[in-house]
Amino acid sequence: MRPGFLGDCDVAVIGAGLAGSAAAVFAVDRGLSTLVCGDSGQSCFASGLFDLLGAHPADSDRFLADPWEGLEALRRHCPDHPYARLRREQIQSAVAAWLAHLADCGLAYRHQPQRNLLVLTAAGTLKPTYAVPPTVWPGIQALAEGKRALIAGFHGLREFSAHQIAAVAARLWPSLRPVCLDFPDGRPGAERAPELMAMAVVREEVRRRLAEALRQAAADAEVVGLPAVLGRQADERWWRDLQARVGRPIFEIPTLPPSLPGLRLREALTDRMRRSGMDLAVPGRVQRVEIQQRHFHLELVEGHQSRRVLARSLIVATGRFLGGGLTADRQTIREPLLDLPVVQPPHRRDWHRPRFFDPAGHPINRCGLVVDDAFRPLDARGRAVHPRLAAAGTILAGHDWAREKCGSGLAVASAWAAVNTLARELDGKAPRPLA
Amino acid sequence: MTTLHTPVLIIGAGATGAGVARDLALRGVASLVVEQADINAGASGANHGLLHSGCRYVSNDAHTARECHEESLRLKRLMPQCIEDTGGLFVAVAGDDEDYVARFPDLCRQCGIPVTPLAPAEARQMEPALSEHTIAAFQVPDASIDPFRLVIQHLDQAVELGARLLRYHRVVEMAPCRGAVRSVTLYDSKAQKTVTVQADQIVNAAGAWAGQVAALAGAGLPMRYSKGTLVVTHSRMTHRVINRLRPPGDGDILVPGGTVSILGTTSVTIDDLGQIWPTVSETDRIVAEGSRMVPSLARARFIRAYAGVRPLVDPRPRDGNDRQISRGFVLMDHGADGIANLATITGGKLSTFRIMARETADQVCRRLGIAAPSLTGSQPLPDPPQTAWSEPGRSSRIWLRQSRPDDRLLCECEMVSEKMVDEVLDRLRTRGVCPELHALAVRTRVGKGACQGAFCSLRLLAHLYQREAVSGAAGLGQLRRFFEERWKGQRPVLWDGQLAQAELSEALYCGLLGLEREGATAFEAWRSP
Numbered sequence: 001m002r003p004g005f006l007g008d009c010d011v012a013v014i015g016a017g018l019a020g021s022a023a024a025v026f027a028v029d030r031g032l033s034t035l036v037c038g039d040s041g042q043s044c045f046a047s048g049l050f051d052l053l054g055a056h057p058a059d060s061d062r063f064l065a066d067p068w069e070g071l072e073a074l075r076r077h078c079p080d081h082p083y084a085r086l087r088r089e090q091i092q093s094a095v096a097a098w099l100a101h102l103a104d105c106g107l108a109y110r111h112q113p114q115r116n117l118l119v120l121t122a123a124g125t126l127k128p129t130y131a132v133p134p135t136v137w138p139g140i141q142a143l144a145e146g147k148r149a150l151i152a153g154f155h156g157l158r159e160f161s162a163h164q165i166a167a168v169a170a171r172l173w174p175s176l177r178p179v180c181l182d183f184p185d186g187r188p189g190a191e192r193a194p195e196l197m198a199m200a201v202v203r204e205e206v207r208r209r210l211a212e213a214l215r216q217a218a219a220d221a222e223v224v225g226l227p228a229v230l231g232r233q234a235d236e237r238w239w240r241d242l243q244a245r246v247g248r249p250i251f252e253i254p255t256l257p258p259s260l261p262g263l264r265l266r267e268a269l270t271d272r273m274r275r276s277g278m279d280l281a282v283p284g285r286v287q288r289v290e291i292q293q294r295h296f297h298l299e300l301v302e303g304h305q306s307r308r309v310l311a312r313s314l315i316v317a318t319g320r321f322l323g324g325g326l327t328a329d330r331q332t333i334r335e336p337l338l339d340l341p342v343v344q345p346p347h348r349r350d351w352h353r354p355r356f357f358d359p360a361g362h363p364i365n366r367c368g369l370v371v372d373d374a375f376r377p378l379d380a381r382g383r384a385v386h387p388r389l390a391a392a393g394t395i396l397a398g399h400d401w402a403r404e405k406c407g408s409g410l411a412v413a414s415a416w417a418a419v420n421t422l423a424r425e426l427d428g429k430a431p432r433p434l435a
Numbered sequence: 436m437t438t439l440h441t442p443v444l445i446i447g448a449g450a451t452g453a454g455v456a457r458d459l460a461l462r463g464v465a466s467l468v469v470e471q472a473d474i475n476a477g478a479s480g481a482n483h484g485l486l487h488s489g490c491r492y493v494s495n496d497a498h499t500a501r502e503c504h505e506e507s508l509r510l511k512r513l514m515p516q517c518i519e520d521t522g523g524l525f526v527a528v529a530g531d532d533e534d535y536v537a538r539f540p541d542l543c544r545q546c547g548i549p550v551t552p553l554a555p556a557e558a559r560q561m562e563p564a565l566s567e568h569t570i571a572a573f574q575v576p577d578a579s580i581d582p583f584r585l586v587i588q589h590l591d592q593a594v595e596l597g598a599r600l601l602r603y604h605r606v607v608e609m610a611p612c613r614g615a616v617r618s619v620t621l622y623d624s625k626a627q628k629t630v631t632v633q634a635d636q637i638v639n640a641a642g643a644w645a646g647q648v649a650a651l652a653g654a655g656l657p658m659r660y661s662k663g664t665l666v667v668t669h670s671r672m673t674h675r676v677i678n679r680l681r682p683p684g685d686g687d688i689l690v691p692g693g694t695v696s697i698l699g700t701t702s703v704t705i706d707d708l709g710q711i712w713p714t715v716s717e718t719d720r721i722v723a724e725g726s727r728m729v730p731s732l733a734r735a736r737f738i739r740a741y742a743g744v745r746p747l748v749d750p751r752p753r754d755g756n757d758r759q760i761s762r763g764f765v766l767m768d769h770g771a772d773g774i775a776n777l778a779t780i781t782g783g784k785l786s787t788f789r790i791m792a793r794e795t796a797d798q799v800c801r802r803l804g805i806a807a808p809s810l811t812g813s814q815p816l817p818d819p820p821q822t823a824w825s826e827p828g829r830s831s832r833i834w835l836r837q838s839r840p841d842d843r844l845l846c847e848c849e850m851v852s853e854k855m856v857d858e859v860l861d862r863l864r865t866r867g868v869c870p871e872l873h874a875l876a877v878r879t880r881v882g883k884g885a886c887q888g889a890f891c892s893l894r895l896l897a898h899l900y901q902r903e904a905v906s907g908a909a910g911l912g913q914l915r916r917f918f919e920e921r922w923k924g925q926r927p928v929l930w931d932g933q934l935a936q937a938e939l940s941e942a943l944y945c946g947l948l949g950l951e952r953e954g955a956t957a958f959e960a961w962r963s964p
Contacts (some may be wrong), residue, residue, distance in 0.1 A: 020693065033896045047947050057954075061954070062952075062957050062960060063958060063960065066960075082442045103751040118958065118961050121948050123896075124908075124911075125911070125948050126948060126958060153901075158843055158844075158853075158894045158897065158898070159893050160897060161897035161900040163900045163903070164897050164900035164901075164910060167900060167906055167907055167910070168906065168907075170907070170908070172958060173910065190844040191844075250843070255949075256947070257942075283474070321938045322470055322942070323698075327931070328931060329930055330719060348929075349714065353651045354712070354926065355919060355922070356919055356922035356924075357915060357918075358939075358942075364929075364934075370654060402942050403941075403951060405946065405949070
């Protein structure tokens with residue numbers, strides 16, 4: 001069967017995770033016709049927090065309060081880190097542009113320009129992050145000021161124990177008081193999923209009864225923390241309404257994935273792509289990519305349908321093992337789509353360290369695509385594979401995003417750089433008319 | 436200092452120690468079982484789960500072969516709840532020693548083990564996963580056995596009849612005095628204090644650690660540690676136990692158990708009992724060997740590997756092959772060491788644990804002047820429902836059959852629910868056992884499925900906090916230790932699907948929760964404005 005022809009574009013982005021979405025949004029900003037294909041992969045595991053750089057060096061026993069200072073140190077210590085290929089101003093511009101876009105989608109992330117925020121997690125630990133959704137913000141302030149807080153969990157929400165959070169966090173936030181409530185949707189004892197609770201919160205009756213229960217439990221608490229269940233969309237309405245009813249600031253604590261702040265982010269991005277009226281978010285998996293002189297030929301498969309896309313430039317943002325951007329058998333780690341070289345430890349026994357929590361992190365976390373300063377993947381001889389082929393996000397080599405707490409910043413900054421490269425390369429080169 | 440008194444002190448809560456405790460309890464003799472870790476911590480928790488028909492030993496140890504066969508028939512009758520009577524096959528593939536193949540059926544018959552020859556095509560019809568290069572096959576009465584349920588139920592009955600169990604109590608001192616060990620000092624690693632035990636008789640059932648325990652009493656016990664590595668598949672590969680029809684070697688037994696299959700083993704001499712974990716190269720070797728019999732193993736998803744140590748008693752200098760040392764057991768009365776009240780039982784195998792326990796209990800009773808005979812050869816093992824959650828697939832069956840609206844799954848891979856965990860939790864509490872994460876995981880299937888504990892251990896921990904079984908920040912320490920323990924087994928099988936799982940753990944534990952840094956120092960930068 002000859003694949004159906006779908007269309008052509010300036011930039012095709014493969015991967016609709018954070019890096020892919022950011023690349024698409026930035027490309028559209030530059031006036032490039034853009035097409036995103038592939039699925040959102042591992043981004044359903046996103047927490048919705050925006051991490052820039054929370055730990056460096058990896059084996060330090062401290063988290064970083066000033067991410068910019070950390071970036072300077074990282075640039076000196078780790079020349080192979082993707083961040084080390086970017087100037088501070090570039091990262092700042094990328095982050096600012098991204099946060100502006102999110103605000104535009106109704107997700108007004110809050111941050112302090114020079115300082116990482118400390119956020120309370122669903123396990124009761126604290127972790128540094130750079131920017132948070134508005135519904136998380138009051139918790140950041142309350143922790144910084146040591147306010148008296150009520151943490152409310154719900155019967156049936158399995159991985160969220162208010163008692164655990166209060167007990168674990170007690171050393172750093174002693175004035176937390178836990179309570180476990182029945183979620184007031186008339187189904188006591190049922191198993192709870194944050195997404196379904198978020199749908200129930202839309203009902204006025206549920207919010208009224210929830211507020212009543214929270215007000216009663218709050219007593220002298222100045223602020224109330226809840227698992228993130230206040231609405232499915234990037235819409236502050238339900239959160240604001242509940243705050244008004246309870247008469248105290250309320251903050252959300254992201255639950256384990258898939259967590260609502262992460263889902264809201266994804267939904268907002270999809271919506272943004274749709275609204276920008278482009279050929280964005282083409283469904284289906286990219287089966288094959290052929291590099292020809294002037295174009296990248298992409299073959300997309302969705303169900304039984306196969307379609308073809310011609311792109312003048314390409315951004316690979318397919319993620320790592322969970323997203324399918326990298327695959328591994330017992331011997332080798334590969335990039336399956338274009339068979340780009342993957343820098344990796346020589347043998348599987350060196351992929352992981354004997355202890356999981358080894359502060360140095362696992363060598364496999366730093367495997368990935370090696371790129372030049374323009375974020376173009378390099379071939380085995382160290383030359384850019386193609387002038388208009390760039391890569392962004394976690395598939396890049398040289399970082400350890402989970403340990404360094406830099407996943408979002410890395411995605412956005414590398415997407416920014418990749419788009420800049422392609423815009424430059426495409427500039428002035430009139431697209432070849434298509435037959 | 437606390438001093439405990441007991442007629443019999445049993446050191447080790449593996450299959451042998453639990454077997455001795457039950458055997459004695461059934462004769463009316465009370466005992467105290469002490470264990471440096473938790474139940475099944477050594478080889479009893481890190482074996483194939485194979486109830487041998489005996490066929491594996493017909494060529495080099497006819498006595499063991501015969502003993503295995505007779506005992507397996509008895510155990511199938513007395514404790515069927517711990518056994519899945521799968522049956523087994525011995526198969527040879529092209530290139531295997533045809534002379535050995537030809538002698539095999541006669542050797543089995545000489546040991547009294549019934550075997551049925553099968554045409555290769557017939558064998559492949561029964562087990563479609565077998566290699567197309569299969570040249571010979573025999574049907575044998577192998578079965579699989581759940582060593583966790585076995586030990587849990589043995590100890591449970593012993594405790595019911597008056598025995599006591601102390602976990603995380605390590606023997607640190609055992610000085611003989613005037614021809615006997617009068618008092619034994621234990622270190623309680625949870626409470627970080629010492630406990631003294633005064634016992635009339637002492638049973639050293641410490642498995643691979645038996646030599647170290649004997650040495651505390653000044654008794655010599657030449658031991659060889661043979662590490663065996665095994666890998667667990669994500670789904671069950673065959674109906675029956677599949678053995679390679681050749682003299683014992685690496686990667687030649689595939690044992691199904693519930694929803695998974697276990698492939699093993701290796702035999703590597705090690706010097707240090709602190710180094711018992713599976714490696715990447717061992718894993719690759721057994722997968723390569725195993726796939727000669729069952730080719731789909733080469734592409735199968737493995738969810739974990741583990742290693743155990745066979746305690747081999749070997750008086751010879753170290754030169755030979757460990758596989759040649761007898762897998763029979765050794766019961767020493769230490770009379771020659773001038774100690775009148777110590778017995779060491781070690782070596783042997785899971786299939787004959789009951790015989791080992793009976794003979795040890797016989798010796799203890801003789802020394803105590805008790806005439807009551809062993810009853811373990813005739814009394815069925817009780818099967819209280821609360822002690823059965825270690826069985827693979829059991830919780831899923833029950834969950835699907837009687838899903839209760841007020842119950843919730845904590846572990847989705849193995850379908851372990853809150854109510855099931857609560858049953859175990861309550862039983863542990865009434866038995867005086869501190870119900871931490873590891874203790875619950877060992878007694879259920881939590882953490883043994885595809886996600887290897889990434890999600891379920893967080894849920895289980897949250898549940899324990901809600902049930903007030905954990906307090907303060909202690910739970911995080913339990914979580915880290917539990918995950919590190921699972922990690923030892925995951926590391927050798929991280930490619931393909933399991934590698935993505937490991938990446939998810941990394942994203943959760945480090946990316947989202949920041950569990951890799953502990954203590955307040957991590958946040959010092961935020962202390963002062």
